[in-house]
Each structure stands twice: as C-alpha cells, then as structure tokens.
Amino acid sequence: MAELKNCPTCGDFFNYTGIREVCAKCARGEEEMYEEVYRFLRRRENRAATIERIVEVTGVTETLLHKWVRKGRLQPALFPNLGYPCDNCGKLTTQGKLCISCTDDLKSGLRQFEAAQEFREAVTKSDTGTYLADRKKK
Known part of the structure; x- marks a missing residue:
C-alpha cells in the first residue's frame, strides 16, 4: 500500500510505493540527468573522469552520482574513478x-x-x- 510522503528534492507530496524515493516529476528530471552523464561517460576520453569533472561538465550533483553508483546504474568496473563515500x-x-x-x-x-x-x-x-x-x- 502506498503512503503519502514529501519529495526530498522538490517538497511536493507523492505516493511512495517503495520503488522511487522522489516524485514522478523529479524522477523524470533525474533520468534526464542520468542520460546526460551516461552520454558523457560513454565517450572514450571521459571514461576515467573524476566525480568532480563529471559534476563540472554535466551539472549533476555528487549525491546523485553516488546514488547511481551505489544502485549499480554506473559501474566502477567501466568507469574506474567513480564510487560513493x-x-x-x-x-x-x-x-x-x-x-x-x-x-x-x-x-x-x-x-x-x-x-x-x-x-x-x-x-x-x-x-x-x-x-x-x-x-x-x-
């Protein structure tokens, strides 16, 4: 059963079902940012980019990068300078x-x-x- 929660990103209410931690609007935004980061990292010259460089070029937050690495969406085996604290x-x-x-x-x-x-x-x-x-x- 879903419960009503505040989105940690924008503060709006959403039905939390245990799948996503953010509302649908913020989830779409995160997915767009993920696609941008992944396109950046797919280029051979960017595969060894550091987290600071990825943040600088794409504008995504470090927290979001750490979340994607922790969940396995960005794999350190392919991108050696990625990790989470x-x-x-x-x-x-x-x-x-x-x-x-x-x-x-x-x-x-x-x-x-x-x-x-x-x-x-x-x-x-x-x-x-x-x-x-x-x-x-x-």
Missing part, C-alpha cells in the same frame, strides 16, 4: 557500506574483542577458587 570515513568505495580500510579496522577490533572474551572465559573456568591461609603474626 564510505559510511564511516567518507573515503570513496565501490562496494558495500564501508571502505576496505574501515572494514579491516572493524575486523581487527572484532578479533581483539573475541580474543579478550576467550581469555576472560578461560580465566573464569580455570579459577576454581583461591584459598588464603590465615597467617597469624607471631
């Missing part, structure tokens, strides 16, 4: 939500946490109780 550090990435560096940091932190947890469990299991002898001073 890592959700953690903002560095460009081409897959997932995190860049390789942030993924490695996260994995390292998880390994350290698991090792510390295993150590705590081992200490708890081996600790059968410590008995202290009552030493009286003589």
